[in-house]
Amino acid sequence: MRKKHGGNIYKVAREKGVKAESLIDFSANINPLGYSTRFKKSFASIDNIILNYPDQDAGELIGALAEYHGLAEENFLTGNGSTEFIYLLPGIIRPKSVLIVAPAFTEYEQSYQRAKGVVFYFSTKEKDNFAVHAKDLLDELKRGYSALYICNPVNPTGVLTSKDTLQEVFTFAQKKGTNVILDETFIDFHEDQSLKAGVKNYDNLYVLRSMTKFFGLPGIRAGYMISHPKNIEKIREKQEPWSTNALAQRAGVESLRDASYIQKTIQYIKEARKAFLAELKKLPHLTIFPTQTNFMLLKLKDSAPLNAHELYEKLLEKSIIIRTCEDFQGLNDRFFRIAVKKKNENKKLASELKKILS
Ligand SMILES: Cc1ncc(COP(=O)(O)O)c(C=O)c1O
Structure with a gap:
């Protein structure tokens, strides 16, 4: 069975008989400022993008x-979203056993669907606000x-583990011969905490x-992997040709070079999240877990008059997902996740939640 995801506005719109554009989607964690205006300007030359095959090596991207991250070009491989790599990795690593730090993005497990008995979980705990404790993990x-x-x-908890802690985990894994798949899809808000430099050695x-979230490009499908050149070559061999389409390549290049958009996004999310949290904290029956990114995990307390699915239905009546x-x-039907969106949209959700929960 296909796993559930946020951002499925077309399905919801079909079921509800409304236009997808009429929905306010808090279920996908996409940059509320939209995508880079620098990329938009390159639409003037769209014919070249459409009328030629994409650069198979995605050379410019x-x-x-490499320039953006301060690493060598040999350390990068681009693809049709980072999901492509999640599904290529089991065939490359061929692991006997994998440990997933949970709760976690559901596609990791799904990529091992046919490999029974392979997947194990290391569960972070609600009482610790889902923080990753290095000692227990080691x-x-x-x-x-x-x-x-x-x-x-972490998607869905919003927890950021420090670079130092992850370095400790990584060093131990290195000694044990354990491959580490580190998903930094939401690290763009904290680039200084990335462990990317580890691939040098x-x-x-x-x-x-991924370029989906921070760079606001979910429909374009642009993601990449950073790894040792030896791994990059192995994965490239398994990739289908042209898996990074021409529009994705253009979008990637222009977005990465749009320094003011990057700064604006970081600033906007910081401010919008603070204001949103201040509103949400006033509401009854909610536990809000600390977040360092552009979404947050919430829990309906036992005192709440409804569960998360019922809340979903009620909010959908107001065109909110x-x-x-x-x-x-590790989670259950009391938990839900919401994106930090435009300030006025966040206010609308907070006000609808207030009506339902008060
Ligand atoms: C943690 C995480 N990793 C990877 C992905 C996949 O992103 P992409 O759009 O680049 O395939 C997602 C998308 O929801 C995600 O939340």
């Missing part, structure tokens, strides 16, 4: 990525897993990155 890694999947910051680190979280390992 790889160059832009204890678990002593068992000797072929691969560790860890997301930073180690070949057991696979860093997943939230992400219920019962399908995430």
Whole structure:
């Protein structure tokens, strides 16, 4: 069965008999400022983009990525969203056992669907606000897993683990011969906490990155992997030709070079999140988990008059979509996740929540 995701506005619109544009989607964590205006300007030359095959090596994009991250071009491979790499990795690593730090993005497990008995979980705890405790994780890694999947910051909890802590985990994994798949899809808000430089010296680190969220390009499908050149070559061999389409390549290059858009996004999310949290904290029956990114996890307390699915239905009546979280390992039907969107949209959600919960 296909896993559930946020951002499925077309399906919801079909079921509800409304236009997708009429929905306010808090279930996908996409930059509320939209995409880079620098990219928009390049639409003037759209004919070239459409009438030629894409650059199979994504040369300009790889160059832009290397410059942006301060790493060598050989450390990068682009693809049809980071999801492409999630699905290529099992065939490359061929692990006997993988440990997933949970709750986590559901596609990691899904990519091992046909490999029964392979996936194990290391569960972070609600009472710790889902923080990753290095000592406990190291204890678990002593068992000797072929691969560790860890997301930073974590979808769906919003927890950011410090670079120092992750470095400790990574160093231990290196000693144990464990491959580390580090999903940094939401790290753009904290680039200084990225572990990307580790790929210079180690070949057991696979860093997943995406242009979907921070750069506001979910429909374009642009993602990339940062890893040791040896791994990059192996994965490239498994990739289908032209998996990064021409529009995605243009979008990637222009977005990465749009420094003012990047700064504006970081600033906007910081301010919008603060204001949103201040509104949400006034509401009854809610636990709000600390977040370092552009979405947050919430829990309806036992005192709440409804569960997350019922809340979803009520908000949908107001054309608002939230992400219920019962399908995430370790969560249940009391949890839901919401994006930080435009300030006026956040206000609307807070006000609708107030009517339902008060
Ligand atoms: C943690 C995480 N990793 C990867 C992805 C996939 O992103 P992409 O659009 O680049 O395939 C998502 C999308 O929701 C995500 O939340």
